[in-house]
Amino acid sequence: MTFEIPKETNPGKVVEVTIGATPEKGGTRSHTVTIGDSTALPFHFFEGKHPHRPVVAMEVFDKAPAKHFDSLLEYFGDVIDKPAEMAKKCVDEYGAELISVRLEGTHPEKGNLSAEKAAEIVQAVLESVKVPLIISGHSHFEKINEVMKKVCEVTAGENCLINYAETDNYKTIAAACLAYGHTIAAQTPIDVNLAKQLNILLTDMNFPPEKIVMDPLTSTLGYGLEYTYSIMERIRNDGLAGDKMLAFPMLINPGYESFRIKETWAPEKDYPEWGSLESRAAYWETATAMSLLLTGAELLIMYHPQAVEVIKKTITEMYASKEKE
C-alpha cells in the first residue's frame, strides 16, 4: 500500500553554541563541546539535521551538600567535598562531558564562601580536568554577582558557561561574560514570554547569540515536570518556526532538582509503596532527564552516575538511527 512519510520542514533552526576553549582559542581545554544547529524537532532525523548530540555534564560542589546526598556518597564518598578530585572522577570514571562547579556555598546562608575562595575552587577544577566548565550559581544576586565577576576574571578565555543570569541581574553577568569571553545561561521561570524577553534584553546589549544557552527552569518528575516539559516543547516549536529569540539550545538540571525532593531521599520504611530508596534517586533523575531530552534539552547537568550512564547510552542509541540514514 502506498504510504508517504509526512515530513515537516522548518524555516528556523537552533543556534549553534560552543562551550570551552582550546589553547588555539585562548583557553586550556583539550576539546570543546558544541550543541544546537538542529533544523527539526529532537531526534527527528527523518526530516531535519541534528549535527550535534545532546551532552551530559556532571556537577561538583564548592561545599559538600548538607543533606540528602546519601545515594551519591556510595559513588563519591570522600571526594564529595573535594571538587577538583570529584570532577576528575566524574570525567574519568563516569564519562562526564562537561563539569559544572556549583557555587552554592557562596550563598550567605549556606556557607558564605568568599568570591576569592570560589575562584580558587574553580581554578583547581580547571587544572584537574580538561573538559569545558559550567559555573553554576544561586539566587542571592548581590553575592553571586560578586562571585561570578571574580570567577569570570580568573577563567578569562576559557569560554565557560556562566550559569545563570536572570532578568534581575543579567546586565552584571552578561558584562562579565563579554569582558572575559564566556557563554551565558539565561534562566527564566517556566514561561515562554519571559524566556523570550530575557533573550531580547541580552541581544539588545549586543551579547552574541551564539553565546546564549536558555535555561527554562527544570521542574522534576512529580513536582511540575509537565510545566517544564510543555514550555520546552513550545520554545523549541516556536524557535524552529522562525522565532530567533526562542531558538537557543536549552539546558536542564535534572540532578540538582531531583536531589531536593523527597522521593530521592525518604527511606523506604516511611514510604513502602515507593519502593527501594537505592533505586529511586537514579530512577527519578533518569525519568526527568529522559522526558526533557525528548522536548529538546541539549545540555543536561546530572548527579547520579547510574542515571548519567543510562542517559548517555540512550542518547547514543537514539543517534544510531541517524547513522543509518
Next chain:
Amino acid sequence: MALSGLDIFKLLPKTNCGDCGVPTCMAFAMKLAQKKAELSECPHASEEAKEMLGAASEPPIRLVKIGGANALEVGNETVLFRHEKTFFHQTGIAVELRTSEGEKERLSKINEVDGYAVERVGEELKTDLFFIVHDSEDKNDFLKTIQLVKKNSSKGIILECPDENILREGVEYLKDDRPAVLLKNELSDNDVELAKAFDINLILTAQSLEELADQAEKARNSGLSNLILNLEFQNPGQQLQFNTILRRSALKKNFKPFGYPLISCIRGNSKLDLLAKATLQICKYGSIIVLPEYDRALLYTLFTLRQNIYTDPQKPIQVDPKVYPIGEPGPDSPVFVTTNFSLTYFIVSGEIENSGISAHLVVADAEGQSVLTAWAAGKFVGETVAKFIKDIKLEQQVKTRKIVIPGFVAQISGDLEESLPGWEVIVGPQEASDIPSFVKNVKLT
C-alpha cells in the same frame, strides 16, 4: 481529511426544516464540522451523506477497550503536543507473565502486581493489564495462567501464543473479558475469524511502516476495527520517529491504517534502561507499554511520569485543602499558609522540609490556583483565608498564633489580622526557595 462545514452542507437536504434542532442546514453543517453535533440528529440525511460523513467523522485515532468491567481505554487522541489541548487516555501499563515461569512465581507476581497501588495528588495509581506469553512446552500452562489471572485480578489481559488452537481455547475462556491478542506473524484468515467470533482486539505486528500499513488495511478490509499497532524497531531513535510518523499520519493526513493505539514491548538490559525506554513511550505516543520486569520504585516512577504527561494543561491539579504536617510539628510549631495548586503545595512543602524545621502547612482552598492568580481572583484574600482557618478549627489544634503568608500577597496581612483576632501575621518570602533562609532569620516560635 476532515470535511469543512461547506463540504458537509453540500451533502445535507438543504431544506432548513429544523428537525435536527438547528434552524438551518448551514448552521447544522457547521456544528457537524466542529464535531458538536452528529449526523444521526438529521432524520432526512441521505445514504450518501451518511457514508461520506461516517468516514470523515470517525475519530482520527480509534478508541480501543481492553478488559471486562474495568476495561482500559486507549486511543482517541487528537494532538501531537499536550500543550495543544491535552492527551486523553493515559498509557496503559502491562506486566508480562511468561508461562515458562514457575506457577508459584506467576501467582506471586499476579498478586503482587494486582495489589500494588499508590496514591499521589489524590489519584490512585496502578498498573492496568497483564500480558500473558505462552513460551512453555505444556499447552496447559497457557490456560492455567489465564485462569490464575482471571481468578486473582480484574485487570484486562493481552495474549500472545504461537499455537492457534491453544490460543483459541484461551480466547474462548475470556469471551466476556474482551482481551487483546498480539499476532507475531502476518494477519491470517484464521485470525480474522477468531477476532470476529469473539469480538476481541487484535494487535498487528510489523517491522516497517509499509508492512504495518498493509496489515492494517487488510484488517480494515476484513471488517475489523478494534486494532492496536505494534511496530517493531531497532533502536529508540527509530522508535521515536516511527511513533511520530504514525501519530502525525493519523492526525494530520487522516491516514486510516495508522489511526489506532500503539503498543510497545519494552526491552532493556537493566531496569534503568527499561525506565528510559518506557519514558520515551509515555511521552511520545505509546498507548500501551509492556514491562518484562518491574519493581515498586520503577512502577512508581512511571506512574508519576504518566500522571504528569497526561494532566490536562488547562486544569491545574489540586491537592486537598487541609493542614499538612511538615516534619513532626507540635502545638508551638509555626503555621504557614498557601494555596491548593499542587505545584505550589509541592514546592512550599519541599522548601519548608529543606529548611529543617517542623511546621503546620495550611493549604487553603483556592480552587487549585497559584498564589497570585488566586489572590487576583479574590480566592486567596484575608477574609477567605481566615474563614478557612476557622472552618478547619486550627485554633483548637495549635497553640501558636503566628502565621506566615506568601510574600507575594503581603497586602492581605492587614485584612487577615483583622479577621483572625489574636494572630500575628508574618509576611514570608516571595519565592519558596527563600524559605530556608527566612526561617533562619525570623523568629517564628
